[in-house]
Amino acid sequence: MSRQTSRLDAKKVNSELLTLTYGALVSQMLKETENPEDVNKQLERIGYNMGVRLIEDFLARTTSTRCLEMRETADKIQQAFRLYLNMQPTVTSWSSSGDEFSLVWDQCALSDWVEMPNNGLRYCALIPGAIRGALQMVQLEVQCWFVQDQLKGDAVTELRVKYIKRLEDAVPAGED
């Protein structure tokens, strides 16, 4: 990758290019797969694989340390949205136990110029996948799903993140 971008400043790739590429990818997947549910799953998986790598880039860039509670994690996720998608989601709707929150945004670089087919496609399924993948690498298991979606006629897009459990450090073979 670094080789291809050496001529082009990586920071200045046109966001419209990203939007259109992503749109082309999703529509091609819809054409090739009969079931939109499968497309959702695939997109989530692509996002997951991106998240697993993206977290290292994020940690190296921000030199952040381990989060001690979900509120810190939410801040970091918000920061990542700003860093990678130039989006400004707000963090709201905390559950009383503090383990579940919503990210709300009204503008997303991925979903410009999209006409949605009416078949249950979750166009931005990449994003919850990336969050899940990234947090898994820092030993946090979360669930992540859309509550509202602008592309489906809601006023804003709301993504819910729920903490499931802490994944434990791996013990080397033969130790307790």
Next chain:
Amino acid sequence: MTIYNLYIFDRYGTLLYYGEWNRSKQSGMSREEEGKLMYGMLFSIKSFVAKISPLDPKEGFMHYKTSKYTLHCLETPSGLKFVMNTDNQAQGVRDLLKKIYGEIYVKYAIRNPMCGIGEPITSELFKNKLDAFIKQSPIQYARAS
């Protein structure tokens, strides 16, 4: 001031990468065995250090020193361990390890689609960039050997 060698482990203890520069004496075991022992030792030290700490440790174990060498360890929140052996005069190794993480590992391993996550790094580009980085670092006064 000399850098001897570098190990990179993932969070499951897999030895992702090993590099050596001025290591004049080998441990006499296979690289695999050595990696396992190294990871096991760090794992034990880390958990014990955290247990006897009078305050809640944030970064925990960072380095140990013997009469001949110092071992430095940087653990990222994602559980990667960068372990470097240097002589006792080396300064600022932690920052160097952070740079190796940010400028070499992320750039040439994570962003390289051919490098699988959790698999040993075989990329030549990574190796060359790391070598170049180590050679130009201020700690490394090439001691022709």
